Amino acid sequence: MINTDFNNYKILLSLVDSTSRKIGKDFIKTTALEIKKIFNAKEITITKDDLKKTQNIFSTTYNFKKTNEYLSKIPIVDQNNNTIGNINIFSLSKLSIKKDLFETLMIFAKRIATEIKRIQLENENIIISKQLEKLSITDGLTTLYNRRYFQKVCSDIFEQIKKDKIKATLAYIDIDNFKTINDTFGHNDGDIVLKKFAAILQNHSRKAIDYIFRLGGEEFCIISLNTPINYSYEYLARIMNKTIEEFNTTKYGEITLSIGLVEFDKKFENYSDIVNLADKKMYRAKKAGKNAIVK
Structure with a gap:
C-alpha cells in the first residue's frame, strides 16, 4: 500500500x-x-x-x-x-x-x-x-433542398467553374399538367404527388454527384457534379421513365416531365444566366409536346 x-x-x-x-x-x-x-x-x-x-x-x-x-x-x-x-x-x-x-x-x-x-x-x-441550419435550407413539404439553398449552391459552383476546378450540369424540371392533378384530385393529393416525385428523385440520385432542389410549386432542379451533359441526359431519361412507371400504378396515372438541361460554363456572366437558360429550355420542352428533355 x-x-x-x-x-x-x-x-x-x-x-x-x-x-x-x-x-x-x-x-x-x-x-x-x-x-x-x-x-x-x-x-x-x-x-x-x-x-x-x-x-x-x-x-x-x-x-x-x-x-x-x-x-x-x-x-x-x-x-x-x-x-x-x-x-x-x-x-x-x-x-x-x-x-x-x-x-x-x-x-x-x-x-x-x-x-x-x-x-x-x-x-x-x-x-x-x-x-436550424437544416430547416433553413430544406423544403418543408418534400425535404429536398429549397430555393434559398439552390441559389447559394449555384453561386458557389459558378465560382469554382470560373477557376476550372469542377464541371457541372443543371437540370430544370417541371411536372407536366400538374394543375390538372390539383383540379382533379385536390391540393392534398397534389402534395402527395410532389412528395412521391421527390422520393423518386432521392432514391435514384447519385451520392456526392446529384444535388436535388424544389424551387417551388411543381418545379425542381438537379445539379450534377463532374458529369458530362450526355451522361446527365441519360440519367434524366431514366428518371423520366421511372416517374412514369411508378405513377402508372397509382390513381394519378401517367405523369411526365419537361426538362431543360444546361452545362455550367464560365462564359456566362453569372449563375442566374445559366438558371434562366435551363428554364427557357424547359419551356421549349413544354412547347414541343412535353415529356421531353431539351439540352
Whole structure:
C-alpha cells in the first residue's frame, strides 16, 4: 500500500496553475494528467454515470494487466451533491489518500462536473444549430433542398467553374399538367404527388454527384457534379421513365416531365444566366409536346 503523504499545498498550486485557463474537455484532460502525475498512476479515467450507464469522458489509455491493478475512486458530484461519475485512479499498488488531499481532489472533481455540464450544453447547442441550419435550407413539404439553398449552391459552383476546378450540369424540371392533378384530385393529393416525385428523385440520385432542389410549386432542379451533359441526359431519361412507371400504378396515372438541361460554363456572366437558360429550355420542352428533355 502506498501512503500518499504529499504536500497538499504544492499539489493544489500545481493543479490550479495547470488548469487555470482550461475549460471543457481541456480542463478534464489536464486535471486527469495532473492527478496521474501526483499518484504516479498507470491510468486515469473520467467516467460519467447516466441512468445506470457509465460513459467514458476521458482516459489516458494505458494498457496493463487487470489482475495487477488497484482502483481508487474520487467521486464527481454536481451542485446538488449528487454523484454523477468518478475519477478512477488505476495503480499497481493500493493507494491510501489522506483526508486533506482527498478534499483538494474533490474541489477539482466538482469543477469536472461543471465542465461535463458545459460540454453537454455545447453539444446540445451544436445539435440545435445543425437542426436550424437544416430547416433553413430544406423544403418543408418534400425535404429536398429549397430555393434559398439552390441559389447559394449555384453561386458557389459558378465560382469554382470560373477557376476550372469542377464541371457541372443543371437540370430544370417541371411536372407536366400538374394543375390538372390539383383540379382533379385536390391540393392534398397534389402534395402527395410532389412528395412521391421527390422520393423518386432521392432514391435514384447519385451520392456526392446529384444535388436535388424544389424551387417551388411543381418545379425542381438537379445539379450534377463532374458529369458530362450526355451522361446527365441519360440519367434524366431514366428518371423520366421511372416517374412514369411508378405513377402508372397509382390513381394519378401517367405523369411526365419537361426538362431543360444546361452545362455550367464560365462564359456566362453569372449563375442566374445559366438558371434562366435551363428554364427557357424547359419551356421549349413544354412547347414541343412535353415529356421531353431539351439540352
